[in-house]
Amino acid sequence: MNFTRPRRPATFAITLVTGLALATAGCSDRGGASGLPADDTADPSGAAAPQDDGTVRLGILGQCEGPFGGFHEDVAGGTALAMVNHAGATVNSATSALEGFSGAEVAGTPIELVGIGCGNDTADRILEETRRLVEQLGANVIIGPLSGDEGPAVAEYAKANPELTVLAGISGSQEQTLHVQADNYFRWYGDGAIWNAGLGDILYNERGWRKVAVIADDYSFGHTSSAGFIADFCAVGGEVTHRVYPPLGTTDYSSYIAQLPGPDEVDGYFWAVGGTGTQASLEAFVNGKGDLTGDQHAGNFFFNPDLAQALGTDIAGAYIGGFATLPGDVHTPEIEEYLASADATWESLPGSLSNNEPADPSVAAAFGFFYGYYSAGVALAEGLAAVDGDISDPKALQDAIGELELELPYGPMSLDENRSGIVDVGLSQLVVNDDGEIEQKTVAIVPGVDQTFGGTFGPDTPSPSRDFPGCEQRDLPWTGNAIPVVDGVPQQG
Template identity: 80%
Template sequence: MSRLSRPAALTLSTAASLALLAAGCSGDGGSSGLPADQESSSFSAEGDGVRLGILGQCEGPFGGFHEDVVAGTTLAFARYAGASPNSSTSALEGFSDAEVAGTPIELVGIGCGDDTADRILQEVRRLVEQQGANVIIGPLSGDEGIAVAEYAKGKPDLTVFAGISGSQEQTLQVQAPNYFRFYGDGAIWNAGLGDLLYREKGWRKVAVIADDYSFGHTSAAGFVADFCGVGGEVTHRVFPPLGTTDYSSYIAQLPDPDEVDGYFWAVGGTGTQAALEAFVNAKGDLTGDRHAGNFFFNPDLAQALGTDIAGAHIGGFATLPGDIQTPEIKEYLAAADETWETIPGSLSGNEPAPPSTSAAFGFFYGYYSAGVALVEGLKAVDGDISDPKAFQSAVAGLTLDLPHGDISLDENRSGIVDVGLSRLAVNDSDEVVQESVAIVPGVDQTFGGTFSPDTPSPGRDFPKCEKRDLPWEGKAIPVVDGVPQR
């Protein structure tokens, strides 16, 4: 049996912030949450089946997603490995009876990250070196991903399936052969957005504001490469630290609205609403024709700030926008509701809600995809993980048939994905909703040759703003009333 004590839930400050303050966790991170007689103190890559550790984030800017990510992994095992959740109202209680090809999957611990590299290294070491994990799913955030990839590189018998960490470096630069990412990075998620704004909205000059850490850099890099690639100009790049509470000095560094055609935002976590409110105070009202953002620029946030933001365009994420409802997506969401009675996920303010509410968003889905990858990898080796390198080779060759589209891996074991672009709109009930506008198919981490292991990592000054040929320019697949026009 796999059972973990549930952290105390966090009450979120507002639905608009999306990923908000810290959820309670196992205190100082030094306890596995397992009963003492079930704890393991030695690492074993063979003979004991899969001993799984999940790296969540129960503190820091994205602490509100702790329940979501553990639930994502659990749903994959419930659907494809016979697992049963130990609680009908919380995924953090763990699961039982997961097995693939005769090989059991035992949950040995859940790591409590806080968005810092030091903390996530403490947690992965505890799970691997004290609890005996031979497979890790996670982590959640950008700097954490780089740290865990570097750690994995020194533990070749360990296999890591990244959760939803969006920094580019963890696969393109670190290149650990035992580290796998079955989703896109932050740059990929903005593929096609700059092209759309340039061609369809007439934007020519843009200012960028993004969190000053690896994911913010990567997300901004994708937009900059895309917008400049078709001929646009980025006039300013402003990078407030993640977790900033007073954004006024950073907003002051942005040009006034009469100096640019628009602004691109990649400020996330607890900062999204605060940054936008600071903009309103300093620069005037938000209007959709002048603003675009990455996935944190969402309907809940817009609803809190007013309907004038309708028309703003949004980059993609691990899932396609919610108005795209294929039979596979509907089946996936229904499976979540069949697995638990309720889940206190981030999008419901960490209050009980239908599990499909959390399953529809990318944090849950990234960890779900990792769980499916583990199951399919085990099937590919008939459950035999006694040779970790053979298991890892099988995982590297997988193409996953997932609800939001197939995902295969590039040579650096990072996902090649379809990106769904959307915009905010006002529906008949005067509510701000997200509607799909286009799908950019098959984007890989090199971003049409923009990035490579030899280029600098995305940062405050890289990539340069220069015209370049990108494979998807002018070729995005339109979406009409939630139906891709393939």
């Protein structure tokens, strides 16, 4: 393994507003000239394009408006890179993934990109875009969606349309697989709860927290992310005193910060506020409660090093849950090869981590939004190879995808009985480097976490919400068993 390459900087939360504006400006016309490569060929009568010609007609569900509109380039890039690496495709632009790809083929079966849907984080809009891709442009395979509330809506659509194959992009809500259980819907990554496995254990047993307040976005992903942390922290004996859920997209968080206890009333705060609200909510905390300190704050993956650059380096020491990729201090030959393939595919990409300004493509490829769509694309290609490119029976392709065991850049992955990823979770900490800057350092890996979260969740339990799960002490299989990581090296054995 090579652990010497410098960590690539992340510039996510504090720059998302600018990225959102750029993405929205480029994608507001969803009907045609919005960077959707095949939309101009759609039948103006609205009739469905042919689906029985032996071609995989692929639609991507992105999100170019709303709180996560700044990630539109990332999701197109992840899908395109999978097609380049695993289906022999060539990208149509050296500087933008939204221009699509050409020449993708697996086992003699062509893969044609018919369009990229423009979501805005709402179920209604993503269903509108799904129907456009499927019912007007003839998509028979979908990769996406991106965000929490979108996932269950698309999963229900897939369940009602069994000939359609859907590989989720990076939507982190729990119920899209655990509760909907569509046989043709696959999630090749973890959900928001999985990504926080082990974080409560660390904060309780290493940081000494006993009482915590939680603040998270009031939608399915925020509920799922906070549910994982609450289940983990309470399992080892912690107490959650307050749960505050501001609506996604809130601009003034002062009234929600006022609902939190003061720093002298709890040992810490867990944050799962994302999109354009990450920095705004933390600034409101500073104004209402006082400075942020690393010994009293932790969060999910939205809680990242650039918050420190905006709000002060006192946040050093804060712990962060995992995501689809590992933090940049962990390097393996597989990760290096993957990142290098992105740099070899494009000259530059305006991904979210570069404020949607041109940057090395590997910067975008290292982030979980890009990687989730990449993993889905790899699963599609490998599934096609498993059926020798024969898509005449969609059920056969779907069965093949569900049985895959993928060797992905950030580690191997398989699916559980509900077609959701069983994943290794990388937990990290914000630290001050030799230059006096904050960076993210991996501290532990929690292996093999599935969607039941050690028996906490199941098809018959309620969906995560403001009130569920309760705070209960219980045995979780990873408690005390996380693999330490030192200088980017997992200390196994």
